[in-house]
Amino acid sequence: MTTNHIERLDDALIRPGRVDRQVLFQLADQKMSSRLFCTVFKRSDGDQRITGKEFDNETIERLAGEFAAKVPDQVFRPAEILLSFLLERRQSPTDAVADVEDWVAKASKERGKVNSYARERATLNPTDSFEDIVESTQAQNA
Secondary structure (H helix, E strand, C coil), rough: CCCCCCHHHCCCCCCCCCCCCCCCCCCHHHHHHHHHHHHHCCCCCHHHHCCCCCCCCCHHHHHHHHHHHCCCCCCHHHHHHHHHHHHEEEEEEEHHHHHHHHHHHHHHHHHHHHHHHHHHHHHHHHCCCCCHHHHHHHHHHC
């Protein structure tokens, strides 16, 4: 079960025995961005991938630091960074580092449009939460 508004759920629905664990998914910070980068690009022992130019794990960690420094803290969800950016560039960690600033600018600009539209809609329909409007707007624009 997932929700963005646990406070709206009936207590009987989330009592112990029905929901045994609650996990809060937060926006990515520098540490999370770096870990995502390493997850995508580091090679493990026995990894059989052939991806062209190979990088040792020390180089990947250095590039991960550069990457994370270019991604603003607490702005993007980890899934956005992973699915919308890193996996599309999984063949080249250097391309990921080089392209991330453009991606951040484009994604931030798009998010600004969505948030502006959501605020406008919220004034017209005050029963919707801001988060609900943003999510529905993003789903419509996808």
